[in-house]
Amino acid sequence: xxxxxxxxxxxxxxxxxxxxxxxxxxxxxxxxxxxxxxxxxxxxxxxxxxxxxxxxxxxxxxxxxxxxxxxxxxxxxxxxxxxxxxxxxxxxxxxxxxxxxxxxxxxxxxxxxxxxxxxxxxxxxxxxxxxxxxxxxxxxxxxxxxxxxxxxxxxxxxxxxxxxxxxxxxxxxxxxxxxxxxxxxxxxxxxxxxxxxxxxxxxx
Amino acid sequence: xxxxxxxxxxxxxxxxxxxxxxxxxxxxxxxxxxxxxxxxxxxxxxxxxxxxxxxxxxxxxxxxxxxxxxxxxxxxxxxxxxxxxxxxxxxxxxxxxxxxxxxxxxxxxxxxxxxxxxxxxxxxxxxxxxxxxxxxxxxxxxxxxxxxxxxxxxxxxxxxxxxxxxxxxxxxxxxxxxxxxxxxxxxxxxxxxxxxxxxxxxxxxxxxxxxxxxxxxxxxxxxxxxxxxxxxxxxxxxxxxxxxxxxxxxxxxxxxxxxxxxxxxxxxxxxxxxxxxxxxxxxxxxxxxxxxxxxxxxxxxxxxxxxxxxxxxxxxxxxxxxxxxx
Amino acid sequence: xxxxxxxxxxxxxxxxxxxxxxxxxxxxxxxxxxxxxxxxxxxxxxxxxxxxxxxxxxxxxxxxxxxxxxxxxxxxxxxxxxxxxxxxxxxxxxxxxxxxxxxxxxxxxxxxxxxxxxxxxxxxxxxxxxxxxxxxxxxxxxxxxxxxxxxxxxxxxxxxxxxxxxxxxxxxxxxxxxxxxxxxxxxxxxxxxxxxxxxxxxxxxxxxxxxxxxxxxxxxxxxxxxxxxxxxxxxxxxxxxxxxxxxxxxxxxxxxxxxxxxxxxxxxxxxxxxxxxxxxxxxxxxxxxxxxxxxxxxxxxxxxxxxxxxxxxxxxxxxxxxxxxxxxxxxxxxxxxxxxxxxxxxxxxxxxxxxxxxxxxxxxxxxxxxxxxxxxxxxxxxxxxxxxxxxxxxxxxxxxxxxxxxxxxxxxxxxxxxxxxxxxxxxxxxxxxxxxxxxxxxxxxxxxxx
Numbered sequence: 001x002x003x004x005x006x007x008x009x010x011x012x013x014x015x016x017x018x019x020x021x022x023x024x025x026x027x028x029x030x031x032x033x034x035x036x037x038x039x040x041x042x043x044x045x046x047x048x049x050x051x052x053x054x055x056x057x058x059x060x061x062x063x064x065x066x067x068x069x070x071x072x073x074x075x076x077x078x079x080x081x082x083x084x085x086x087x088x089x090x091x092x093x094x095x096x097x098x099x100x101x102x103x104x105x106x107x108x109x110x111x112x113x114x115x116x117x118x119x120x121x122x123x124x125x126x127x128x129x130x131x132x133x134x135x136x137x138x139x140x141x142x143x144x145x146x147x148x149x150x151x152x153x154x155x156x157x158x159x160x161x162x163x164x165x166x167x168x169x170x171x172x173x174x175x176x177x178x179x180x181x182x183x184x185x186x187x188x189x190x191x192x193x194x195x196x197x198x199x200x201x202x203x204x
Numbered sequence: 205x206x207x208x209x210x211x212x213x214x215x216x217x218x219x220x221x222x223x224x225x226x227x228x229x230x231x232x233x234x235x236x237x238x239x240x241x242x243x244x245x246x247x248x249x250x251x252x253x254x255x256x257x258x259x260x261x262x263x264x265x266x267x268x269x270x271x272x273x274x275x276x277x278x279x280x281x282x283x284x285x286x287x288x289x290x291x292x293x294x295x296x297x298x299x300x301x302x303x304x305x306x307x308x309x310x311x312x313x314x315x316x317x318x319x320x321x322x323x324x325x326x327x328x329x330x331x332x333x334x335x336x337x338x339x340x341x342x343x344x345x346x347x348x349x350x351x352x353x354x355x356x357x358x359x360x361x362x363x364x365x366x367x368x369x370x371x372x373x374x375x376x377x378x379x380x381x382x383x384x385x386x387x388x389x390x391x392x393x394x395x396x397x398x399x400x401x402x403x404x405x406x407x408x409x410x411x412x413x414x415x416x417x418x419x420x421x422x423x424x425x426x427x428x429x430x431x432x433x434x435x436x437x438x439x440x441x442x443x444x445x446x447x448x449x450x451x452x453x454x455x456x457x458x459x460x461x462x463x464x465x466x467x468x469x470x471x472x473x474x475x476x477x478x479x480x481x482x483x484x485x486x487x488x489x490x491x492x493x494x495x496x497x498x499x500x501x502x503x504x505x506x507x508x509x510x511x512x513x514x515x516x517x518x519x520x521x522x523x524x525x526x527x528x529x530x
Numbered sequence: 531x532x533x534x535x536x537x538x539x540x541x542x543x544x545x546x547x548x549x550x551x552x553x554x555x556x557x558x559x560x561x562x563x564x565x566x567x568x569x570x571x572x573x574x575x576x577x578x579x580x581x582x583x584x585x586x587x588x589x590x591x592x593x594x595x596x597x598x599x600x601x602x603x604x605x606x607x608x609x610x611x612x613x614x615x616x617x618x619x620x621x622x623x624x625x626x627x628x629x630x631x632x633x634x635x636x637x638x639x640x641x642x643x644x645x646x647x648x649x650x651x652x653x654x655x656x657x658x659x660x661x662x663x664x665x666x667x668x669x670x671x672x673x674x675x676x677x678x679x680x681x682x683x684x685x686x687x688x689x690x691x692x693x694x695x696x697x698x699x700x701x702x703x704x705x706x707x708x709x710x711x712x713x714x715x716x717x718x719x720x721x722x723x724x725x726x727x728x729x730x731x732x733x734x735x736x737x738x739x740x741x742x743x744x745x746x747x748x749x750x751x752x753x754x755x756x757x758x759x760x761x762x763x764x765x766x767x768x769x770x771x772x773x774x775x776x777x778x779x780x781x782x783x784x785x786x787x788x789x790x791x792x793x794x795x796x797x798x799x800x801x802x803x804x805x806x807x808x809x810x811x812x813x814x815x816x817x818x819x820x821x822x823x824x825x826x827x828x829x830x831x832x833x834x835x836x837x838x839x840x841x842x843x844x845x846x847x848x849x850x851x852x853x854x855x856x857x858x859x860x861x862x863x864x865x866x867x868x869x870x871x872x873x874x875x876x877x878x879x880x881x882x883x884x885x886x887x888x889x890x891x892x893x894x895x896x897x898x899x900x901x902x903x904x905x906x907x908x909x910x911x912x913x914x915x916x917x918x919x920x921x922x923x924x925x926x927x928x929x930x931x932x933x934x935x936x937x938x939x940x941x942x943x944x945x946x947x948x949x950x951x952x953x954x955x956x957x958x959x960x961x962x963x964x965x966x967x968x969x970x971x972x973x974x975x976x977x978x979x980x
Contacts (some may be wrong), residue, residue: 088228089269091242091518101205101523103221104228141237290851311853312724312735313805316602320804334853336735385735409740410732 021181025170027195029063030184031155033169034063037151038070040167041120048075052115054087056135057105059087062186067122085109087142090174092134109140114143120167124182126152128162129163154193156180164166207319208516210337211390216366219393223347224363225515226508233269233511235339243272246521249302251293252331253279253309258482259331262506263306263340266513272521275300290314294323302326302523312336312382327520335380341481342386344512345435346394348505352477353432368395371429375401375422375462375488376437379408379451382482384437388416401425403462405451406443422462426471434472435479436464439489455488466493477501535573535954540579541913542905543794547581551708555954560907577959579915582948585885587619587650587912589892589901591682591711591789592765592837593862595621597643597650599628604842604932606640609862610649611838614693614957615687616862617914617947620651620893622903625662632657632668634676641678649957650950654880656680658699658710662688667698674813684711686765687812689747691717696751700760707897709787711763712751714772715813719743724853726799726814734802736852739814745771752779763895764782764788765834766839768813769958770823777832787895789835790824792868793937797821801937807848807855808937811841829878834891838865842933857938863929867930867943870918875944881918886978900953911954920946930963 025033045051048071055064064084072080088105096102132150139148151167156174158171172195174180179198185191207219214222223368233252248267250260260276266272278296290309297305298336304327307315312334319328332338336478346367353370355361372391392396398416400407419425426434439462441455442448452458459465464478472478478490478500486492495502535552542548542560550557551564551574559567568574590613596604604612606623613621615739623640625631629677631640635655644652647925656673660666662685673680683703690696690712699710719741725731727738748764752775755762767788793811798818801809809815817908826832841858848855860869869888879887893902923942926934950958957964 056381091232091522096242096522097479097524099524101519104225104518106228107231141240186245289846290854291846291849309851311851313853316805317851334735335737382735385733402884408732409727409738410729413729413732 008204021194021196023192023194024172028192029193030169030191030193033153034066034069037167037169038067039074041067041149041151042075044070044166048083049079051083052085052110052112052114052117052145053083054085054114054120054121054135054139056121056123056131057088059182059184059187060122062184063124064122067151082110082112085114086184087135087138089131089134089138092137094130094134103126107142109142114139114145116144116146118147118149119145120151121149123182124153124184125178126150126155126165126168127158129159129161132163133161151193153182154180205313205519208339208520209220209315209319209328209330211342211393213337214339214390214393216393216395219343219346220364220366222343222512222515222519223350225519226343226347226511227363229514229518230508230511234509238269239271239273240269242490242518243267243521246272246303247275247301248272248304248306248521249275249277249297249300250331251277251297251305251307253314254332256308256332258506259308261511263326263329263331263513266517269510270514270517272303272388272517276300290318291321294318298324298326304329304517306331308332310334329516329520332382334370334382336382336385338382338386339390340509340513340516341383341391343516344505344509345387345479345481346390347508347512348479348501349433349477351394351508352501353475364520366394367391370396370433371399371431372396372433372435373399373401373425373429373431374435374437375464377406377443377451378402378411378437379406379438379442380440381437387435388414392416399425399429399431401462403452403458418509422468423471426468430473431476432473433477433479434464436490438481438483439485441485441488459488463489463491464494465491467493469497469499472499477506483504533954533956534571534573535911535951535956536574536576537584537913537915538565538576538579540582540584542584542585543885544583547579550584550905550913552913552951552954554720555911557905557907557909557911560575560708560743577915577949580917583881583916583918584905585617585881585914585916586902586905586913587890587950587952588617588866588888589896589898590618590621590838590840590862591763591799591835591892591896592686592791592839593621593623594626594839594841594858595623595640596842597627600640600844602843602932606643606652607647607649608930608932609840609842610644610647610652610962611864612860612929614649614950614952615947615961615963616864616931617866617916617950618650618862618913619912619950619952620653620898621862622653622655622682622896624686625655625684626783630657630661631655632660632662634669634672634678635681637673637678638676648952649963650952651837651898651901652941653682653898654678654680655686655711658681658683659695664688664690664692664695669694670699670702670708671706674708681706681708682711682763682895683708684713684765686711686713689713689715689717691747693750693754697754697758699761700755701758704760709761709763709895710948711765712747713765714744714747714751716743719746723814725802726808726816728799728817730783730799730802734805736802739927740772741769741816741820744769744813745775748772750777752776752784755786756782756784757784761785762787766791766794766795766813766837767824767827767833768816768820770820773823773827777827780832787834788827788832789837789892790828790833791837791839792865793826793839793859794824795821795836795872797937802852805852807850808859808935808939810852810855810857811839811859811937812857825872825878828873828887829883834887836865836869836887837892838862840931841935842931843935845934848935859935860926860929860931860933861936862931864924864938864943866916866947867922867945868938870945874918909928909965911951913951915949917946917948918944920944
């Protein structure tokens with residue numbers, strides 16, 4: 001599995017703390033949350049045999065890899081790499097015309113595909129639900145999974161669609177004007193979740 | 205990027221972004237469901253003042269795979285042949301709400317005029333203008349070359365890469381060729397080394413200023429350059445008649461001096477590939493041996509054309525129309 | 531009778547400021563004498579010269595007035611009004627009208643239209659061959675003997691490319707001291723040509739118009755003129771090679787004259803890069819080296835004349851793709867500014883030289899006897915007053931010509947024509963055409979008050 005290209009359109013800026021940012025989760029918190037989610041996925045699905053983790057680039061993809069590694073730790077005989085795929089939803093978004101052109105990311109499915117399996121979508125922040133809506137459309141063009149579940153590191157509320165997460169690392173009550181940023185070692189050099197006050201709306 | 209008129213408008217970064225996007229588009233075309241909802245509600249007009257079924261179908265396929273509505277406007281048999289001007293045609297299309305106009309025109313610069321005269325608000329994509337430019341052809345050629353010459357042939361390996369150091373020989377009617385002009389410019393932008401081979405009558409006065417070497421001797425060039433790719437240009441048989449300009453004495457002489465045949469094919473390095481923008485004149489600029497050999501990527505060029513045109517339409521039409529691009 | 535004018539403090543040919551008195555269409559007095567006579571009269575109207583340059587009225591050897599045939603783009607009236615605004619008191623109206631100016635009847639019609647309009651003298655150019663077809667000589671003698679007294683013959687727009695026809699024409703016009711003005715363009719070398727053949731055409735993919743297509747004809751024609759001992763005029767020289775050939779011909783004593791257009795003095799083929807057909811012209815805009823050569827040739831006298839090749843075109847013929855566009859650009863109202871910018875302000879020429887290339891030489895070549903005269907007592911008062919310190923931005927919509935195809939839109943140019951006098955009568959004052967009824971055929975009297 002090769003890493004997909006970076007998606008500049010999704011990246012709000014350089015991953016540095018702004019003076020006003022409040023760190024709500026540190027590296028240890030992120031690690032614990034992921035471990036818990038991994039176990040919940042295994043419990044819910046009675047093992048990992050038919051599970052596929054599809055990370056939504058940019059930061060959903062490394063989260064999916066981390067979850068796969070944790071699952072492989074507790075489920076002997078599981079190949080972590082074979083669990084993970086990447087699902088780029090850019091071309092399914094409903095807000096393309098409202099933003100500068102987004103770079104299209106890579107979609108890769110694990111060798112067994114998704115037909116008849118349980119897909120767990122993995123994203124960093126669940127907000128309006130529109131990204132997940134796009135992801136569901138993308139999945140239906142790729143195959144017919146038995147079920148689709150959703151794992152998010154942070155659920156910050158303010159849903160605009162009837163979508164909920166099956167696995168949540170941390171529920172973060174926020175104001176719509178605030179911005180929630182997830183930093184990961186793979187993409188940003190360290191793990192953290194920040195809340196920044198902002199005039200603009202947060203990332204979806 | 206508001207329009208795509210000439211490869212001269214593309215920086216290295218622009219061109220690589222188009223190739224990278226094309227790679228993602230190509231990946232979607234290997235799926236069972238090839239259609240993407242991306243450009244739903246957008247209208248793409250194929251405005252063809254010159255016959256080119258291949259290019260039109262390629263653009264039409266690209267637009268439809270992205271769910272855009274496609275209107276084909278062919279000048280043949282339409283009001284255009286009865287003297288309606290480019291301006292009036294453009295105003296009509298504007299009134300119909302074209303978000304993009306893909307234009308093929310026999311006059312060099314017509315797409316430029318369409319884009320700058322204020323007749324249309326949509327994006328203008330040059331699908332070939334006179335002897336000037338055919339930028340999507342050059343992009344699909346570059347995409348094809350990148351796939352074969354850079355990295356190990358896998359998609360993600362070449363992400364972000366250009367054609368630095370690749371040696372490409374273009375052979376044929378450079379004078380009348382928009383494909384040659386587009387490829388010289390884009391290949392140079394992407395860092396490739398370009399050699400043009402043609403009879404002196406088919407090299408434009410002023411080509412000395414191009415970022416390419418010019419040779420009149422194909423055999424010597426193949427031996428000296430050891431090219432990674434040979435791109436054969438279409439030569440029209442009528443160019444030899446005096447009414448057609450009398451550019452060369454006979455097809456036979458042309459084929460003997462500048463055609464790609466089995467002997468010349470064997471002289472190429474093992475990894476070298478053969479390209480042709482089509483349609484081919486078998487027996488003139490290329491023999492069947494060369495056109496159908498495993499070295500030939502001519503059929504693949506056609507498939508890549510759809511992916512590249514999807515990428516161009518995506519980058520021009522998907523985002524907010526304020527000239528910015530990610 | 532016409533108004534008596536006291537031009538106070540003008541600088542003849544850019545020299546010291548002085549006064550000029552114009553009475554009954556003639557320069558009546560100069561200097562202190564002019565001031566004294568003016569003070570003694572009560573019918574004098576004063577034009578404050580304020581250091582402006584006084585030149586003889588300009589004479590254009592190459593104007594397209596488009597009437598008869600294309601009155602939608604220009605008429606004799608609108609074109610000559612534009613000419614007056616540009617400082618002209620005489621223009622030569624090219625023969626490529628519809629019908630062609632190839633008979634005495636048509637040239638007389640144009641000549642009379644010019645007289646009726648009254649903005650400047652119109653000297654029709656006669657076609658060399660019938661219908662500009664390049665095959666059979668038109669009735670050159672009949673046109674020469676007509677009321678229009680044609681002395682310049684040209685198939686301009688087309689080249690008299692058949693060497694035998696050209697030889698006959700050169701010989702034949704000797705009978706009435708005429709001149710053949712050749713549009714030098716080898717037709718086979720320029721089939722489908724769109725712009726100068728060189729680096730820019732190669733890049734733009736526009737069919738090239740090689741310099742040699744002009745130079746080959748110029749070379750042939752000077753040799754023909756030498757052989758038959760005739761007078762030859764070369765229209766719109768555009769290449770360094772043509773300048774070189776004319777220079778060589780003059781050094782051999784061949785009776786050849788040459789003209790350059792303002793656009794070939796100013797613009798290059800780089801202008802074509804935007805595919806804006808306002809820069810499409812015949813002969814095409816050439817390279818910077820060619821521009822440098824025609825400037826040098828004009829400065830050293832190799833090129834005798836600046837002629838506008840004013841070519842009005844309808845909007846639809848320029849509002850289109852390059853290949854479909856008509857060739858030509860307007861120039862009457864900007865030529866003096868272009869010459870000032872390229873030749874005077876650069877120190878290559880004096881205002882006396884400007885008078886030579888824009889008035890004296892074209893009048894001499896066209897055998898126009900009452901134009902291009904010295905600024906002296908007793909001479910016809912064909913005059914133009916120029917403010918060289920003024921600057922202006924070209925706005926085609928504000929011009930007097932009926933067409934809008936100026937290549938100089940939006941450009942700032944130096945100099946401005948303040949006033950033009952045709953035989954003592956002001957056709958332009960304060961830079962604007964004087965649309966009063968004080969014209970030939972109209973009762974005088976209610977003219978501008980003193």
